[in-house]
Each structure stands twice: as C-alpha cells, then as structure tokens.
Amino acid sequence: MIRSHESTVRVRYAETDQLGVGYHSNSLIWLEVGRVELCRALGFSYTDMEREDGLLLAVVEVNCRYLHPARYDDEVIVKAWVEKATTRGVRFGYEMRRAGDGRKLSTATTRHIFCGRDMRPMRLPEKYFRLFGVKRER
Amino acid sequence: MIRSHESTVRVRYAETDQLGVGYHSNSLIWLEVGRVELCRALGFSYTDMEREDGLLLAVVEVNCRYLHPARYDDEVIVKAWVEKATTRGVRFGYEMRRAGDGRKLSTATTRHIFCGRDMRPMRLPEKYFRLFGVKRER
Amino acid sequence: MIRSHESTVRVRYAETDQLGVGYHSNSLIWLEVGRVELCRALGFSYTDMEREDGLLLAVVEVNCRYLHPARYDDEVIVKAWVEKATTRGVRFGYEMRRAGDGRKLSTATTRHIFCGRDMRPMRLPEKYFRLFGVKRER
Amino acid sequence: MIRSHESTVRVRYAETDQLGVGYHSNSLIWLEVGRVELCRALGFSYTDMEREDGLLLAVVEVNCRYLHPARYDDEVIVKAWVEKATTRGVRFGYEMRRAGDGRKLSTATTRHIFCGRDMRPMRLPEKYFRLFGVKRER
Numbered sequence: 001m002i003r004s005h006e007s008t009v010r011v012r013y014a015e016t017d018q019l020g021v022g023y024h025s026n027s028l029i030w031l032e033v034g035r036v037e038l039c040r041a042l043g044f045s046y047t048d049m050e051r052e053d054g055l056l057l058a059v060v061e062v063n064c065r066y067l068h069p070a071r072y073d074d075e076v077i078v079k080a081w082v083e084k085a086t087t088r089g090v091r092f093g094y095e096m097r098r099a100g101d102g103r104k105l106s107t108a109t110t111r112h113i114f115c116g117r118d119m120r121p122m123r124l125p126e127k128y129f130r131l132f133g134v135k136r137e138r
Numbered sequence: 139m140i141r142s143h144e145s146t147v148r149v150r151y152a153e154t155d156q157l158g159v160g161y162h163s164n165s166l167i168w169l170e171v172g173r174v175e176l177c178r179a180l181g182f183s184y185t186d187m188e189r190e191d192g193l194l195l196a197v198v199e200v201n202c203r204y205l206h207p208a209r210y211d212d213e214v215i216v217k218a219w220v221e222k223a224t225t226r227g228v229r230f231g232y233e234m235r236r237a238g239d240g241r242k243l244s245t246a247t248t249r250h251i252f253c254g255r256d257m258r259p260m261r262l263p264e265k266y267f268r269l270f271g272v273k274r275e276r
Numbered sequence: 277m278i279r280s281h282e283s284t285v286r287v288r289y290a291e292t293d294q295l296g297v298g299y300h301s302n303s304l305i306w307l308e309v310g311r312v313e314l315c316r317a318l319g320f321s322y323t324d325m326e327r328e329d330g331l332l333l334a335v336v337e338v339n340c341r342y343l344h345p346a347r348y349d350d351e352v353i354v355k356a357w358v359e360k361a362t363t364r365g366v367r368f369g370y371e372m373r374r375a376g377d378g379r380k381l382s383t384a385t386t387r388h389i390f391c392g393r394d395m396r397p398m399r400l401p402e403k404y405f406r407l408f409g410v411k412r413e414r
Numbered sequence: 415m416i417r418s419h420e421s422t423v424r425v426r427y428a429e430t431d432q433l434g435v436g437y438h439s440n441s442l443i444w445l446e447v448g449r450v451e452l453c454r455a456l457g458f459s460y461t462d463m464e465r466e467d468g469l470l471l472a473v474v475e476v477n478c479r480y481l482h483p484a485r486y487d488d489e490v491i492v493k494a495w496v497e498k499a500t501t502r503g504v505r506f507g508y509e510m511r512r513a514g515d516g517r518k519l520s521t522a523t524t525r526h527i528f529c530g531r532d533m534r535p536m537r538l539p540e541k542y543f544r545l546f547g548v549k550r551e552r
Contacts (some may be wrong), residue, residue, distance in 0.1 A: 013450070013460070014163055014443045016156040018210055019395075023152045024335045025304035029428045032301075036427070036487075046427075047487045059300045063339045069395065072156055073450075073461050119295075119345065151312070151322070152305045157533075162473045163446075165437035167290045174289070174349075185349050186288070195436045201477045211312075211323045241499065257433075257483065294430040294486055301428055337451050350431055 004081035007037040008099065011074045021069035022076075028062060031094050031108055034078030038092075045132045053125055054117045057090065060109040068105050069099075075099035085132035087124045089113040142219035145175040146237065149212045159207035160214075169246055170230050172216030173231060176193040176230075182269045191263055192255045195228065206236075206243050213237035223270035225262045227251040280357035284375065287350045291345040297345035298352075304338060307370050307384055310354030314368075320407045329401055330393045333366065337387040344374075344381050351375035361408035363400045365389040418495035421451040422513065424429045435483035437488075442476060445508050445522055448492030452506075458545045467539055471504065475525040482512075482519050489513035499546035501538045503518045503527040 009030045027046040035057075036046050049055040053079040070076050076096050083093040116122040124134060147168045155161040161274050173186050175193075187193040214234050221231040232246040254260040262272060285306045293299040311333075312322050325331040346352050352372050359369040370384040392398040400410060423444045431437040449471075450460050463469040484490050490510050497507040508522040530536040538548060 012443060013155055013446055014161050015423070017151055018154040018156065018158040019332065020156040021395075024338065025152055025301045025308075028301035028304065029426060032427055047341075056295065059342055059347075061341045062300065063337075065337045066335055069334075073459070119297075150305060151308055159533075162476065163439045163442035166442065167288060170289055170439075183349070195439065196432065196483075197479075197480055199479045200438065201475075203475045207472075211321070216521055257435075289431055290439055292432040293427055294432065294434040299428050330539040 004079055005034070005038040005041040007034045007078045007080070009033055009076050009078060011070050011072050011076060012074070013072060016072045019069075021071055022074075024064075024066060027064055027066070027096065027108070030076060030078050030081070030096065031062075031064075031092075031110060034080035034094055035092055035110070037078075038080040038082075039131065041132050042060075043045055044128070049128070050117075053127075054113040055122065055125065055128065056119070057112040057116065058115045058119065059110055060089070060113055063110075064108040066106050066108055068103055070096075070098065070105050076105060082133055083109065085124075085134050087114075087134060088121065090132050142177040142217055143172070143176040144207070145172045145216045147171055147214050147216060149208050149214060150208050151210060154210045157207075159209055160212075162202075162204060165202055165204070165208075165246070166232065167235065167243055168214060168216050169200075169202075169218070169230075170247060172218035172232055173230055173248070174203055175216075176218040176220075177269065180269050182198050182266065187266070188255075191264065191265075193260065193266065194255070194257070195250040196253045196257065197248055198227070198251055200246070201248075202244055202246040206241055208234075208236065208243055214243065220271055221247065223262075223272050225252075226259065228270050239266040280355055281310070281314040283310045283354045283356070285309055285354060287346050287352060289348060292348045294318050295345075297347055298350075300340075300342060303340055303342070303372065303382055303384070306352060306354050306372065307338075307340075307356070307368075307386060310356035310370055311368055311386070313354075314356040314358075315407065316327065318407050320404070325404070326393075329400075329403075331398065331401065331404070332376050332391040332393065332395070333388040334391045334395065335386055335390055336365070337412040338384070339384055340384040340387075342382050344379055344380050346374065352381060358409055359385065361400075363390075363410055366408050379384050417462075418462075418493055419448070419452040419455040421448045421492045421494070423447055423490050423492060425484050425486050425490060427486060430486045435485055438480060440481070441484075441520055441522070444490060444492050445476075445478075445494070445506075445524060446512065448494035448508055449506055449524070451492075452494040452496075453545065456545050458542070463542070464531075467541075469536065469539065469542070470533070471526040471532070472529045473524055473535065474503070474527055477493065477543040478520055478522040478523070479519045481507075482517055484510075484512065484519050490519065496547055496552075497523065499538075499548050501528075501548055502535065504546050525542055 234243040
C-alpha cells in the first residue's frame with residue numbers, strides 16, 4: 001500500500017504578497033492539492049467520492065507550522081499521508097519542501113470528518129476503508 | 139431609481155503581490171462586491187435570487203482597464219451601475235477610485251447572461267425587471 | 277487598554293467553494309483582517325510598522341478549528357486579541373461568529389515572530405511595547 | 415521560433431464557487447501561468463527579468479470571454495502567445511480548453527507595459543527583443 005505521496009506545486013505570482021513570499025493562507029490550498037493527489041495515487045478521486053457516494057471530507061482543524069517562506073516560482077513538493085483514520089474521520093500529515101535545495105518549508109496536519117451532502121457526519125462507506133487504512137470491525 | 143452604488147473594500151495583505159500592489163485578478167472580486175451591493179441597494183439579494191428563483195448571473199465577459207495600482211490597506215471605492223439590460227442578460231459598468239485622494243484606479247465592464255441552476259439561459263423573471271431596468275414588452 | 281477588537285467581513289462569492297460554504301483557507305485571510313484592525317484600534321498601522329520601522333510580523337504557526345461553516349453573504353464577526361507577547365514574538369487569539377445568530381464558526385491562534393525587512397528575527401522596538409502589552413524589562 | 419505555448423493547470427477545490435464551477439477571476443491567474451510558461455519556453459524567466467533587469471510587465475488591460483465553465487479537477491490547457499509587441503509594451507493572446515474533450519472554455523487578451531521597479535514605463539532592453547518578437551529599429 002502507498003504510504004505517502006508527493007505532489008508538486010509552483011508558487012504563482014498571485015500567491016505572493018508584498019513581502020515577496022508566498023502568502024501563508026495559500027499553503028492550505030497546497031495541502032489540499034497534496035491530499036487530493038494522495039487519494040488519486042491510492043486509486044480514488046475526490047470528485048467521484050462527492051458525486052457518486054456523496055462523501056465529503058469536511059475540514060475541522062488545520063495546524064500549520066511555517067519554517068521558511070516559499071518564493072515566487074519556487075517548486076514546492078507537498079508530501080502527504082494518512083496519519084490516522086477511523087470510520088468517522090481522518091487526519092492527514094504533510095511536509096512541504098522546496099524542490100531546488102530540499103529545504104523544509106512547513107509541516108502541517110489537517111483533521112476531517114466524513115460528511116454527507118447535507119454536511120452531517122456520515123460513517124465511512126466500506127469501499128473507502130482501504131483508501132484510508134481503516135480496519136474492518138468485527 | 140438608484141442609478142449607481144458605491145461600495146468600499148480595503149485591500150487585504152493576501153491581495154497584494156510581490157510588486158507591493160494589489161494583484162490584478164482581485165479587482166474582479168471587488169467588482170463582484172460592487173455588483174452585489176448595487177443589487178442589495180436596489181432591494182434584491184443575490185442569495186435570494188439564487189435560492190428562491192434559481193436565477194444566476196453567469197459571467198460571460200470581463201473587461202478591465204488598470205490605470206493605477208491599489209496598495210495594501212488602501213480603501214477602494216467601487217462604483218457600479220447597470221449599463222444595459224434585456225430579458226436575456228445584463229452589462230454592468232464600474233469605476234474604482236482610491237478613497238484617500240479620489241485617484242481613479244480602474245474602469246471595467248462585466249457582461250452576464252441570466253441562467254437557471256442548470257446553467258442554461260433563462261428569461262429574466264418579471265419581478266426583477268425593475269432591478270435591472272428592463273422594460274416590459276407588449 | 278483595549279483588550280480585544282471585533283471586525284466584520286462579509287463572505288464573498290469568490291470565497292465559497294462547490295460545497296456552498298466558505299472555503300477553509302479564507303478563514304486565515306479573515307484572521308488577518310481581524311489582526312490588522314485590532315492593531316489599528318490600538319493606534320498602530322501595519323503599513324507604518326512595515327514602512328517606517330521595517331517591522332514585520334512573520335507568521336510561524338496557525339491553528340484553526342472549524343465548528344460550523346460560513347455561507348455566502350454571511351457577515352462574520354472576527355474577534356481578535358493578543359494572547360501573549362514578548363520582545364521576540366506574539367500570539368494572537370481569535371473567535372469567529374456569524375453576525376445574524378451569533379453562532380460560533382471557528383476559533384484560532386496565530387503565532388508570529390518579529391522580523392526586519394530581511395526576514396531575520398528582530399527585537400520589538402520599544403514604541404510597540406504598549407501595542408502588544410509587552411512589559412519593559414529592567 | 416516558438417509561436418505559442420501550452421501549459422496545464424488543474425482546477426483546485428479552492429478555485430470553485432458555490433455554483434460548482436471555477437470562479438471567473440481565477441482564469442486571470444491561469445492566464446498568468448500560461449504567460450509565465452510561454453516566457454520560460456522561450457528561454458526567459460520572469461524572476462530573472464524582475465531581479466536582474468528590474469523589468470516588470472504591468473497589466474494595463476484584461477479582456478476575457480467565458481464560453482463554458484471549468485469544473486473542479488478539470489485539467490485546463492492554457493495556450494498563450496505574443497499577439498503584438500513594441501519596445502513599450504506587449505499584448506498576449508490566450509485560449510483555454512478542457513483537456514478531456516478539447517472543449518473551448520475561454521479566450522482572452524492581456525495588455526502590459528514594460529516598467530521598471532519604480533512602476534514607471536521603461537523601454538524594453540534589447541536582450542528581450544527576441545523573446546517578444548520586437549524588431550530592432552534602425
């Protein structure tokens with residue numbers, strides 16, 4: 001089973017601020033790119049989860065530590081993995097590094113609960129157990 | 139009848155770029171603030187249009203001329219008005235000025251077609267004729 | 277001395293996502309609005325800090341818990357306060373509520389270090405001690 | 415000489431709005447990705463232009479026609495080319511298509527003037543003539 005996945009984003013001009021660095025809220029968008037690509041690498045698409053199964057991963061907590069700023073046009077490698085998952089929710093871990101020199105830019109975790117389209121909590125359908133590494137209860 | 143409406147936005151740090159000015163795509167978001175507040179001043183809410191009548195104003199064209207950059211923390215006055223409307227669509231005009239010294243920052247137009255929730259063209263419901271200044275046909 | 281400050285932001289169309297709620301990274305931008313307005317209420321402007329004293333508040337950590345989603349056009353009240361400050365850095369606390377019914381939407385903290393324009397740590401200039409509630413050392 | 419260049423962006427969750435489509439202002443950010451990658455394909459980097467030569471491409475006009483909305487996770491191909499350039503400015507043309515079925519999503523032009531770091535107009539340095547296809551005057 002794939003344990004983690006690395007995606008790459010390039011810092012856009014629109015994502016910089018007047019300090020000349022990537023504005024910090026954009027990191028959360030890059031985390032989402034990492035999370036989505038991790039799921040895709042595991043054989044699942046967010047779109048299908050939402051459209052076919054009405055399964056949403058509502059964000060309930062974000063923690064991000066910024067170690068070093070990203071700059072315009074930097075390639076940022078977003079490494080993402082499932083830290084912990086149950087039938088009710090999942091916590092992802094992340095590490096962002098600059099492609100050029102491998103410098104660590106930030107670390108983060110995001111916590112999500114599984115919801116239906118009505119935004120109410122929903123038990124994870126069995127077909128997704130493998131994706132999130134949830135063990136079948138007996 | 140109200141002919142035009144002025145709204146104010148303050149340039150956010152996240153909206154600046156590494157040139158130290160407001161990144162140009164954000165102007166389109168400020169135009170939308172101006173458009174929404176114009177409608178509200180005319181007694182209509184975007185939310186109600188969408189929720190109650192399934193009426194959407196799909197953007198089909200944007201033209202924006204940038205005369206002078208906005209800076210962080212500038213108050214920007216967005217003046218918006220209906221330039222032309224029919225039962226099929228509407229064109230809004232805009233002018234953005236800096237509150238401090240009245241300097242003109244940009245002018246713009248956006249063109250929209252009225253759509254239903256299925257994103258297909260829809261004839262403007264009569265209750266909105268007054269809002270957009272559309273004349274009743276006989 | 278002012279202990280906390282409340283600012284208001286209105287959720288923009290551009291800030292919603294396809295779930296029909298405010299996309300979570302935008303909360304960090306609203307926190308910044310709250311932080312900036314808190315400083316202004318205390319008599320200091322971010323712009324002056326940066327331009328005149330070369331003092332930057334580099335974000336080193338963000339923690340945000342999402343309790344309830346904000347919706348398009350909701351007015352969100354961002355309450356911000358200084359939780360803790362030293363001559364090296366500051367931690368702000370936040371609470372976001374929906375104006376209409378007072379429902380709590382999220383709580384957050386952001387941690388910053390004081391930096392110069394070169395992005396290197398800098399001791400807080402004495403004139404800002406009052407702003408952040410830092411006590412003079414003897 | 416390369417006449418046009420195609421870049422690909424994938425529509426991010428943060429870029430959708432509550433209509434379930436890519437919010438229209440994000441197209442301007444994708445245009446910039448196309449513009450930057452066109453320059454890179456021609457052997458020049460925006461960063462170097464700015465850092466080494468103090469050359470900026472200030473946006474003075476944007477025109478964008480939206481034919482069909484992009485959806486979450488769509489791959490969008492941004493084709494960009496230099497439409498016209500002089501020693502004072504440049505106009506880029508763009509066409510955006512969906513990768514899956516080739517459907518045309520939008521067409522656009524952006525007009526820029528060459529500026530120095532002080533944001534004042536600047537004559538294009540000769541080394542960039544080739545990039546923009548500007549002919550040497552005699």
